[in-house]
Amino acid sequence: MPENVFIALQNTPEAQPIIEAIVADNDNAVVNESPGMVKIDCPKRLVLRRETVEEKLGQEFNLQDIHLTLISLSGNIDEDEDEFVLHWDF
Amino acid sequence: MSNRKLNLKDKYRLLTRDLEWEYSYRDYEEIFKQESFEGIKITDWSKWEDPFRLTMDSYWKYQAEKEKKLYAIFDAFAQNNGQQNVTDARYVNAIKLFLTGVSPLEYQAYNGFAHVGRQFGGVGARVACQMQSLDELRHVQTQIHAMSHYNKHFDGFQEFPHMHDRVWYLSVPKSFFDDARSAGPFEFMVAIGFSFEYVLTNLLFVPFMSGAAYNGDMATVTFGFSAQSDEARHMTLGLEIIKFMLEQHEDNVPIVQRWINKWLWRGYRVLTLVAMMMDYMLPNKVMSWQESFEVYFEEAATSLFKDLARYGIEMPAYAATAIEEKEHLSHQAWSIFYNYGHAAAFHTWMPTDQEMDWLSEKYPNTFDKYYRPRYEKWREMEEAGERYYNPTLPMLCQTCQIPMGFTDMENPTLTSYRQSEYDGERYNFCSDGCKDIFDHEPEKYVQSWLPVHQIYQGNCGGAEMEDVLGEYYRINLGVDNLDFHGSPDEERWNAWHNLQPAEDKLKEAS
Numbered sequence: 358m359p360e361n362v363f364i365a366l367q368n369t370p371e372a373q374p375i376i377e378a379i380v381a382d383n384d385n386a387v388v389n390e391s392p393g394m395v396k397i398d399c400p401k402r403l404v405l406r407r408e409t410v411e412e413k414l415g416q417e418f419n420l421q422d423i424h425l426t427l428i429s430l431s432g433n434i435d436e437d438e439d440e441f442v443l444h445w446d447f
Numbered sequence: 448m449s450n451r452k453l454n455l456k457d458k459y460r461l462l463t464r465d466l467e468w469e470y471s472y473r474d475y476e477e478i479f480k481q482e483s484f485e486g487i488k489i490t491d492w493s494k495w496e497d498p499f500r501l502t503m504d505s506y507w508k509y510q511a512e513k514e515k516k517l518y519a520i521f522d523a524f525a526q527n528n529g530q531q532n533v534t535d536a537r538y539v540n541a542i543k544l545f546l547t548g549v550s551p552l553e554y555q556a557y558n559g560f561a562h563v564g565r566q567f568g569g570v571g572a573r574v575a576c577q578m579q580s581l582d583e584l585r586h587v588q589t590q591i592h593a594m595s596h597y598n599k600h601f602d603g604f605q606e607f608p609h610m611h612d613r614v615w616y617l618s619v620p621k622s623f624f625d626d627a628r629s630a631g632p633f634e635f636m637v638a639i640g641f642s643f644e645y646v647l648t649n650l651l652f653v654p655f656m657s658g659a660a661y662n663g664d665m666a667t668v669t670f671g672f673s674a675q676s677d678e679a680r681h682m683t684l685g686l687e688i689i690k691f692m693l694e695q696h697e698d699n700v701p702i703v704q705r706w707i708n709k710w711l712w713r714g715y716r717v718l719t720l721v722a723m724m725m726d727y728m729l730p731n732k733v734m735s736w737q738e739s740f741e742v743y744f745e746e747a748a749t750s751l752f753k754d755l756a757r758y759g760i761e762m763p764a765y766a767a768t769a770i771e772e773k774e775h776l777s778h779q780a781w782s783i784f785y786n787y788g789h790a791a792a793f794h795t796w797m798p799t800d801q802e803m804d805w806l807s808e809k810y811p812n813t814f815d816k817y818y819r820p821r822y823e824k825w826r827e828m829e830e831a832g833e834r835y836y837n838p839t840l841p842m843l844c845q846t847c848q849i850p851m852g853f854t855d856m857e858n859p860t861l862t863s864y865r866q867s868e869y870d871g872e873r874y875n876f877c878s879d880g881c882k883d884i885f886d887h888e889p890e891k892y893v894q895s896w897l898p899v900h901q902i903y904q905g906n907c908g909g910a911e912m913e914d915v916l917g918e919y920y921r922i923n924l925g926v927d928n929l930d931f932h933g934s935p936d937e938e939r940w941n942a943w944h945n946l947q948p949a950e951d952k953l954k955e956a957s
Binding site for chain 2: 360361362363365367391392393394396421422424425426427428429430431432433434435436437438445446447
């Protein structure tokens with residue numbers, strides 16, 4: 358779908374709680390697996406919430422740690438301590 | 448007193464505020480000489496926002512962590528003789544092309560961002576360019592390091608910087624970056640930060656690296672994804688600079704649009720190499736070039752340009768041509784390299800039956816109709832001991848420097864050919880995109896260092912093929928070049944795996 362934003366992450370154990378959190382918080386997220394990576398598409402807006410990652414992970418999580426597993430993304434970004442949001446504004 | 452931790456926004460604001468000062472004894476224009484000559488109007492640099500808000504301390508922390516992980520994997524790969532566990536020795540030729548064609552671009556990007564970072568009056572932009580410059584240096588270093596291991600076991604890696612500056616097909620990526628770096632700072636940001644990083648590098652670093660993973664190349668997938676994790680930040684910078692210019696002044700809109708048109712076409716032409724790497728050089732296939740192009744260009748760019756429409760920016764000119772070419776691009780590129788396999792520093796080959804069937808399945812409208820018959824003829828010639836090598840030198844496009852092998856999408860058997868006249872000389876182009884770029888700045892592009900012209904002018908080592916390829920390019924003739932079948936690479940690979948050479952198989956079959 359042309360209105361999707363996406364985020365691509367390395368398919369590593371560290372990325373699993375992030376992927377699970379995205380799936381939990383975005384009803385329309387579609388997970389596509391390729392060798393070594395996971396690409397998640399979502400129409401118009403995708404949110405990653407720190408609290409959800411922490412629930413899945415069972416410990417504190419700094420959202421900027423996403424830089425260690427991030428491969429690519431699309432969309433405008435808004436980031437603070439609690440949320441990392443990708444969005445298109447049309 | 449509470450020991451409150453600063454939040455991200457505060458930290459970033461403090462970083463960018465504290466790096467700036469009032470210029471009391473020099474004029475602003477004198478300090479930032481290149482900021483205005485391109486016609487871009489900036490009224491307020493403080494409106495610059497970096498959405499990642501990465502401060503230097505976090506930057507070093509994350510980069511150090513990425514490096515530690517990466518080098519642990521390089522060590523493991525080397526210690527475990529990872530070179531023996533890739534799917535097929537043919538695959539390594541994609542990595543040769545990567546090292547000679549792409550890694551030096553990382554170094555050019557490092558230079559470029561260090562330069563333009565100095566030219567901007569805004570601290571936020573300067574910090575982002577500084578980080579990107581350091582990233583790019585990291586990328587070239589890690590890539591050279593990763594591939595130094597392959598250099599011990601395969602041919603064609605040993606002279607990559609020398610080759611990048613001289614070899615005919617490497618002038619395609621090299622001249623792309625030379626073109627960007629010799630433009631003004633804002634144009635460079637549109638060229639590299641936006642068009643290349645934001646719109647196009649996904650095609651290089653995402654499906655191709657996934658392909659590396661699928662072909663057992665742990666070292667490459669790791670540097671690829673490690674580099675790409677920086678790339679996400681670079682993409683954000685690329686999008687930010689575009690939005691910033693468009694928001695600063697309406698007069699910037701047509702200038703930015705023209706740069707987007709130009710640089711997306713320039714970048715897309717460079718990615719021709721990636722198209723063929725995807726479809727021909729990965730023995731285990733992840734997705735075709737066409738599929739990657741649909742996901743990472745058509746789908747992603749359509750939303751991006753819908754989003755930018757509010758500033759008056761339109762879908763780039765020639766995007767339609769690029770979309771039309773997706774069913775042809777990789778086949779035409781591979782055909783050019785197969786033709787000139789004696790003049791390349793990596794091996795070429797004809798696809799196996801199984802690979803041809805995959806291509807037919809992925810390209811139902813074009814492969815069987817236009818390309819399979821040609822390949823079958825070439826294979827027949829090879830089996831008869833007359834492997835085809837083109838003995839002439841090709842005409843190159845003045846702008847992208849690719850041999851004129853692309854065809855007209857209305858009639859895919861007809862070479863696409865455009866011409867312009869400037870100052871009494873004729874110039875040749877592969878497409879409307881390349882012709883229009885020339886016509887807008889002919890003074891720049893008449894200076895192109897075209898490898899074929901240079902050979903004919905006697906500037907490339909001599910008059911004989913051996914002088915050019917062996918002396919001037921430093922291709923180790925009979926070793927680095929020619930068909931994969933019969934190469935020392937193939938021989939070593941077969942010895943490691945106790946396999947029968949293809950030549951013997953052919954003899955037995957006939």
